[in-house]
Amino acid sequence: MIEKTLSIIKPDGVKAGHTGKIIQIFEEKGFEIKSIKKVHLTKSQAEGFYYVHRERPFFNSLVSFMTEGPVVLMVLSGENAIAGNREIMGATNPKDAKEGTIRKMFAESIERNVVHGSDSPESARFEIPYFFNVFEIL
Ligand code: IDP
């Protein structure tokens, strides 16, 4: 099934100059970039995006990380794009991430882990329209 998923290159990945390499990985894996933009999230935008994690002990630190610099937001599409993107990203903690995954290659810690990807169709249905309107998805 062709799916759409939200991908974010987080502030650590953007700052380190990994944007181009990460986009290249997605294209080589067969994803289509349906939309892309670079933004500097506000505190309330980051809090709203990570609302499901509001009770977690790392929430404030995560929001502060996600607002420390610009991020690159993308809508990716492809066959099983949601699970496929999670596979290419690797485990949340780079220590557990498989060889060849983005997090294994570029992430420094469980928090500063370079990329976000929707974890389910339900998440994608919330996350894509959180940042993109229908006319921006081509
Ligand atoms: P995911 O990004 O792999 O889906 P989630 O559990 O949804 O992982 O957590 C969202 C984000 O919160 C992670 O990508 C990471 O940046 C941060 N995070 C998750 N767990 C921890 C933790 O135990 N300590 C610090 N930050 C964390």
Ligand code: MG
């Ligand atoms: Mg998640």
